[in-house]
Amino acid sequence: DAGVIQSPRHEVTEMGQEVTLRCKPISGHDYLFWYRQTMMRGLELLIYFNNNVPIDDSGMPEDRFSAKMPNASFSTLKIQPSEPRDSAVYFCASSPYGTGGTEAFFGQGTRLTVV
Amino acid sequence: QKEVEQDPGPLSVPEGAIVSLNCTYSNSAFQYFMWYRQYSRKGPELLMYTYSSGNKEDGRFTAQVDKSSKYISLFIRDSQPSDSATYLCAMTPYGNNRLAFGKGNQVVVIP
Numbered sequence: 001d002a003g004v005i006q007s008p009r010h011e012v013t014e015m016g017q018e019v020t021l022r023c024k025p026i027s028g029h030d031y032l033f034w035y036r037q038t039m040m041r042g043l044e045l046l047i048y049f050n051n052n053v054p055i056d057d058s059g060m061p062e063d064r065f066s067a068k069m070p071n072a073s074f075s076t077l078k079i080q081p082s083e084p085r086d087s088a089v090y091f092c093a094s095s096p097y098g099t100g101g102t103e104a105f106f107g108q109g110t111r112l113t114v115v
Numbered sequence: 116q117k118e119v120e121q122d123p124g125p126l127s128v129p130e131g132a133i134v135s136l137n138c139t140y141s142n143s144a145f146q147y148f149m150w151y152r153q154y155s156r157k158g159p160e161l162l163m164y165t166y167s168s169g170n171k172e173d174g175r176f177t178a179q180v181d182k183s184s185k186y187i188s189l190f191i192r193d194s195q196p197s198d199s200a201t202y203l204c205a206m207t208p209y210g211n212n213r214l215a216f217g218k219g220n221q222v223v224v225i226p
Contacts, residue, residue, distance in 0.1 A: 004158070031212065042218035043159070043203065056213065091158050098212045106158030 004107035006092050012113045018080040021110045023092030024073055031095040033104060034067055034077050038088045049075065050098070082114045118142050121204055121217025130226050134191035138204035138217045141185065145206040145215070148180050150189045153201045153219065162202070163189070194224045 005024040013019050025032045033048040047057040052069045060067070064083070069075040079086055089111050093104040121138040128134055136150075146167055151159035165171045168182045179188040187206070191198055204217040 033212075043216040045213055048212055050212075059213075093158070098210075103161040103164070104214070106160065108156075108158055111156075 004092055004094050004105055006090075006107035006110050008110060009108060010111045010113075012115065013082055015083055015114055016081045017114075018078065019082045019086075019112060019114075021077040021090050021092075021112070023075045023077070023107060025075070025092070025094030026105055027073065029094035029096050029105070031098045031104075032069060032075050033093040033095070034075070035091040035093065035106075036088045037091060037109070043091070046077070079112075082112075084114045087112055087114050118215045119204060119206060119217045121220060123218040123220060125221040125223065127223045127225060128194055130194060130196060130224055132194050132224075134189075134194050134198070134222055134224075136189045136191075136202050136204075136220050136222070138187050138206075139185055140187075140206060140215070142206075142208075142215070143182075143185070144208040146209045147207050148178070148187050149205040149214075150176075150178055151203045151205055151216075153203060155200075159203055191222075194222075196224045196226050198222060199224050 007022045030051050034046040035043050037043045046059045047067045049069045067077045089109045091106050091109045093106045095104045119140045149164040150162045152162045153159040163178045165178050165180050168180045171178045175192045177190040201219040201221045203219040205214045207214050
C-alpha cells in the first residue's frame with residue numbers, strides 16, 4: 001500500500017478564496033483524521049470519521065471549515081473563505097481501529113499558505 | 116493550562132550521546148502514551164507507545180511513563196544523525212480517538 005496520500009502538497013491562495021484539500025486513506029482503515037499543525041499550537045485534531053461518518057468535529061475552528069468523506073477511499077477538507085490565519089500544514093491520517101491505543105498513519109501533509 | 120506540555124526548545128547533541136525528552140500532562144484519564152517522530156516536511160510516524168505506567172524498550176529507544184507524576188520520557192541511546200527529527204509526545208484515554216499532542220522537540224544529532 002502506498003500509505004495515506006494527500007493532495008496537493010503545497011497550496012498558495014489569496015484570502016477569500018476557497019481551498020480544498022484531499023486525502024486517500026490506507027485501504028481497509030475504518031478511521032480517518034484531519035489534523036492541523038502550526039508552530040504556535042502544534043498538532044491539533046480538527047475532525048475524525050469512522051466508516052465514513054463524522055464522529056467528532058469539535059476541533060473544527062469555525063463554520064468556514066467543512067469536511068466530507070463520500071466513500072471509504074476519499075475525504076476532503078474545505079475552507080471557504082480562506083484567511084491568512086488558516087496558513088498551516090494540514091495532515092490526514094488513517095487508522096484501522098482508531099487512535100485509542102493503536103497507530104495513526106499520517107500522510108505527507110498539505111502546506112497551505114493564504115496571502 | 117494546556118493538557119500536554121512539551122518544551123519545544125531545540126536540542127543539539129553529539130553523535131553517540133543519550134537524548135532525553137519529556138512531557139508533562141494534566142489529564143489523569145490518559146492511559147495510552149505515544150511518541151511520534153517527524154522528519155522535516157514529513158508526516159509524524161509512531162515510534163513507541165505504552166499503556167499505563169512503566170517502561171518499554173525497543174532497540175535504542177526507551178519510553179517511560181510515571182502516571183503518579185503525570186510525566187513521560189523518551190530516551191535515545193547511542194544517538195545517530197538519522198535520529199535528527201522532531202519528537203512529539205501524544206496521549207489519550209483508553210478507547211478515545213482524540214490524541215492530545217505536545218508541541219514537539221526538535222533534536223539535532225551532530226556527527
